[in-house]
Amino acid sequence: MNKHFDVIIVGGGMVGTALACALARKGLSTALLEPRIPEPPGEQIDLRVxxxxxxxxxxxxxxxxxxNIPTQRCHPYSDMRVWDGEGAIHFDSAELGHAQLGWIAENKAVHYALWQRASTQVNITLLCPARLDTFSQASDGTLRVDLEDGERLRAQLIVGADGGGSRVRQLAGITTAGRDYDQQALVTTVRTEHPHADTAWQRFLPSGPLAFLPLADGQCAIVWSHHSEEARVLAELDDATLGQQLTDAFAGRLGEVTVTGPRGTFPLRMQYARRYVQPGMALVGDAAHIVHPLAGQGVNLGLLDVAALAQVLGQAAQRRRPLAALTTLRRYERWRRGENRLMLQAMDSIERLFGNTLPPLAWLRATGLSLTDRFTPVKRLLARQAMGLNGDLPELARPTLSRNTPM
Ligand SMILES: Cc1cc2nc3c(=O)[nH]c(=O)nc-3n(C[C@H](O)[C@H](O)[C@H](O)COP(=O)(O)OP(=O)(O)OC[C@H]3O[C@@H](n4cnc5c(N)ncnc54)[C@H](O)[C@@H]3O)c2cc1C
Structure with missing residues (x-):
């Protein structure tokens, strides 16, 4: 096996695997390290979407x-309805000239399709199961990367796509800042009395947002952010009692709710790395930033990191410039860090605003939602932001490169 690569990507989750595919398009050789062998989607839709x-x-x-993502595991939604006790806002894809605002996709199905694609690329070496132990700079300037099983690899550049607790980030000595929300997201699957109408529904409650996300088989995926202690209590309820709690919390908007799937809880925090790059190293996805899931942006931001980094590295390779040079990598950092920070701060502000029961703030958010709903330019801007269509889009994320683009 060739043990010298252009890039070693640590972490073969959705973001790391997408990066391997994007770099393969640029003709760069990569090794992708992942400890867990990705599984194909099962009979039932998984609780992570x-x-x-x-x-x-x-x-x-x-x-x-x-x-290669099965259509039963990836459902388009055309509308989004968000409300709290007083105000409401409705986004309609038709008003924006699109057939849909986005898709609700099973993580496993997306991940597996990415992994399958990576496995067919000659310039991607999948090392799985494999786990990074450490890395260091060799005297010739290349990187020495040691795996836990004792294997040693070399590369020009190492990329940390290894999630929120990134070992690459720790080994590089890059610190993080952020906030623990003391919330957990309870996730499960439900059937509702009334049809979901291809709409992503979200109600802001003082305890946290509750989302009903439409799935292809008519069911909904639930993401209910709650104070940690109460989320643990909810997760322990029997199906009938949890269904009743969901019906009540959603004010009967979709009628009676019946819990049909298993549950899981995920601790929520906002976190950002103080730097994304240093000579020979870059961070992407959750390794660089973790955002509250209230607007479903985490993996979307990670994929934009991938598109930007692949573009920057592709240009460097074309101009025969070193991939590992700080001047190359800083272009990526400048491109993505500011945009990601803005999104993290926006989600954090929304979480604070809607999680607060003080009357002036309750008035502000109700008025804000209703005014925004009526003020088309702002509403349009917000919708395009959520669709990932604002800002300086890398070429891979633009409709022009897509081969089958429903507009
Ligand atoms: C409840 C909830 C709902 C969410 N909803 C949405 C949503 O609707 N839309 C959205 O865009 N985002 C959403 N997110 C966020 C999204 O799930 C994450 O942003 C995304 O999964 C991060 O992907 P990643 O590949 O960067 O990291 P991860 O998925 O954490 O992958 C990291 C990978 O690195 C591997 N790894 C770790 N250590 C090592 C090592 N030492 N060596 C080798 N490999 C290693 C791990 O095995 C793993 O496969 C949600 C998050 C939560 C908690």
Whole structure:
């Protein structure tokens, strides 16, 4: 096996695997390290789903991955309805000239389709199961990367796509900042009395947001962010009692709710790495930033990191510039860090505003929601942001490269 690569990617989750596919398009050789062998989707839809933006769709399509995500595991939603006790806002894809606002996709199905695609690329070496132990700079300037099983690899560049607790980030001595929300997201699958109408529904409660996300088989995926202690109590309830709690919390908007799937809870925090790059090293996805899931942006931001880094590295390779040079990597950091920070701060502000029961703030958010709903330019801007269509989009995330772009 060739043990010298252009890039070693640590972490073969959705983001790391997408990066391997994107770099393969640029003709770069990569090794992808992942400890857990990805599984194909099972008979039942898994409890982990993500709202994927239009930009993520364009990108997965351009990478040749979209067509391999089963349609029963990836459902388009055309509307989004968000409300709290007083105000409400409605986004309609038709008003924006699109057939949908985005998709609700099973993580396992997206991940497996990415992994399958990566496994067919000659310039990607999948090392799985494999786990990073440590890395260091060799005297010739290349990187020495040691795996836990004792194997040693070399590369020009190492990329940390190894999630929120990133070992690459720790070994690089990069610190993080952020906030623990003392919340857990309870996730499960439900059937509702009234049809979901291809709409992503979200109600802001003082304890945290509750989302009903439409699935292809008519069911909904639930993401209920709650104070940690109460989330643990909810997770222990029997199906009938949890169904009743969901019906009540959603004020009967979709009628009676019946819990049909298993549950899981995930601790919520906002976290950002103080730097994304240093000579020979870059961070992408959750290794660089973790965002509250209230607007379903985490993996979408990670995929935009991938598209930007692949573009920067592709240009460097074309101009025969070193991939590991700080001047190359800083272009990526400048491109993505500011945009990600803005999104993290926006989600954090929304969480604070809606989690507060003080009357002036309750008035502000109710008025804000209703005013925004009536003020088309702001509403349009917000919708395009959520669809991933604002800002300086990398070429891979633009509709032009996508081979099958429903507009
Ligand atoms: C409840 C909830 C709902 C969410 N909903 C949405 C949504 O609707 N839309 C959205 O865009 N985002 C959503 N997110 C966020 C999204 O799930 C994450 O942002 C995304 O999964 C991060 O992907 P990643 O590949 O960066 O990291 P991860 O998925 O954490 O992958 C990291 C990988 O690195 C591997 N790894 C770790 N250590 C090592 C090592 N030492 N060596 C080798 N490999 C290693 C791990 O095995 C893993 O496969 C949600 C999150 C939560 C908690």
């Amino acid at each position: 993500s709202a994927l933006s239009m930009a993520s769709h364009y990108m997965l399509d351009a990478l040749g991955v979209w067509a």
